[in-house]
Amino acid sequence: MIYPFFRPLLFRLDAEKAHHLTLAALKWLPAGTPAEPDSALSTIVVGIHFPGPVGLAAGFDKDGIVAEKMHHFGYGFSELGTLTPLPQAGNPTPRLFRLAEDRAVINRMGFNNGGQEEAKKRLTRMPRTGRVIGINIGANKDSVDRIADYATGVRNMAPLADYLTVNISSPNTPGLRALQDRKALDELLGAVMDARGADLTPIFLKVAPDLEPADIDDIAQCVTDHKIDALIISNTTITSPPLHSRHAGEAGGLSGAPLHDLALQRLRDFRAKLGTAMPLIGAGGISNAEQAYARIRAGASLVQLYSAMVYEGPWLAAHINQGLKQLLARDGFTNIAQAVGIDAPSH
Numbered sequence: 430m431i432y433p434f435f436r437p438l439l440f441r442l443d444a445e446k447a448h449h450l451t452l453a454a455l456k457w458l459p460a461g462t463p464a465e466p467d468s469a470l471s472t473i474v475v476g477i478h479f480p481g482p483v484g485l486a487a488g489f490d491k492d493g494i495v496a497e498k499m500h501h502f503g504y505g506f507s508e509l510g511t512l513t514p515l516p517q518a519g520n521p522t523p524r525l526f527r528l529a530e531d532r533a534v535i536n537r538m539g540f541n542n543g544g545q546e547e548a549k550k551r552l553t554r555m556p557r558t559g560r561v562i563g564i565n566i567g568a569n570k571d572s573v574d575r576i577a578d579y580a581t582g583v584r585n586m587a588p589l590a591d592y593l594t595v596n597i598s599s600p601n602t603p604g605l606r607a608l609q610d611r612k613a614l615d616e617l618l619g620a621v622m623d624a625r626g627a628d629l630t631p632i633f634l635k636v637a638p639d640l641e642p643a644d645i646d647d648i649a650q651c652v653t654d655h656k657i658d659a660l661i662i663s664n665t666t667i668t669s670p671p672l673h674s675r676h677a678g679e680a681g682g683l684s685g686a687p688l689h690d691l692a693l694q695r696l697r698d699f700r701a702k703l704g705t706a707m708p709l710i711g712a713g714g715i716s717n718a719e720q721a722y723a724r725i726r727a728g729a730s731l732v733q734l735y736s737a738m739v740y741e742g743p744w745l746a747a748h749i750n751q752g753l754k755q756l757l758a759r760d761g762f763t764n765i766a767q768a769v770g771i772d773a774p775s776h
């Protein structure tokens with residue numbers, strides 16, 4: 430209710446300053462216990478009990494400062510990161526842009542984060558509410574062995590995570606997306622699964638939306654071969670749909686409304702390829718219950734969002750949950766899991 434009052438004030442600030450101010454405000458919220466999960470929205474995916482299907486996407490809370498607090502706003506799970514083994518400053522500022530007319534964001538942050546050691550200390554101290562925390566891991570920009578960085582990330586962060594996300598799809602670390610290529614991906618996923626060892630923390634892979642059919646075939650084969658637990662579709666796009674804002678020409682990854690159709694299509698592509706064999710998590714341009722529901726009906730077991738929250742405020746997840754409950758009841762479903770993939774051709 431109060432976000433429409435604060436938004437114009439935040440929007441007068443540079444986008445990254447506004448983000449830091451938001452994190453600082455959230456940090457001071459009392460810890461408390463999140464509301465009881467709703468039985469229609471609770472779901473089990475890869476053996477994890479998710480109290481709700483709407484998650485906070487990576488990038489909002491890279492260092493794990495407010496992750497637990499986000500559960501009070503209706504998020505069923507929060508994904509921290511991307512965290513790299515060593516701290517790094519990221520790209521020069523300005524590197525984060527609001528495209529208000531397009532309900533979009535462009536970022537070229539470049540994995541700015543305090544590093545995994547700092548995060549480990551913080552997360553160990555953090556009071557846990559028992560809600561789901563995912564940790565998204567990446568490679569340092571100057572690393573000589575990026576694959577080793579992911580293996581290090583698994584060893585560092587698995588003890589603190591309900592699931593880990595291997596992020597090879599950020600466009601702002603030069604060459605990172607090349608890890609999606611068949612041979613490199615095979616090597617990377619082999620190293621990640623070896624590093625996981627006997628500790629069976631579920632491993633998710635996060636892919637770009639900018640993929641050709643042959644890339645989708647290769648990725649689907651690799652994730653199946655290596656028994657990856659779930660796929661997050663998708664990260665930001667480097668394609669340029671028509672945009673109207675003055676920042677439209679900024680370099681970086683585009684997220685929010687203009688990514689919606691592309692991310693939905695990629696989800697459909699992977700669902701067509703993988704069937705029900707692997708849980709999918711839909712992200713990209715989701716801003717209301719209808720869009721979240723459409724993503725679930727297309728095959729997503731869970732969804733994530735970030736950019737729409739910039740425009741709609743932190744309570745967006747709670748609003749989406751309310752809307753999802755109504756949509757499920759309208760269609761005669763008693764639990765969200767019954768709607769997953771109902772619109773997919775292979776259903």
Ligand SMILES: Cc1cc2nc3c(=O)[nH]c(=O)nc-3n(C[C@H](O)[C@H](O)[C@H](O)COP(=O)(O)O)c2cc1C
Nearest residue numbers: 486487488511536663664684685713714734735736
């Ligand atoms: C400012 C910003 C920073 C992001 N940083 C990360 C990141 O560090 N790691 C990652 O996997 N995705 C990152 N993302 C991508 C989001 O997690 C998400 O996949 C993407 O923005 C699409 O969802 P949305 O349209 O709801 O924002 C970032 C997105 C934004 C807007």
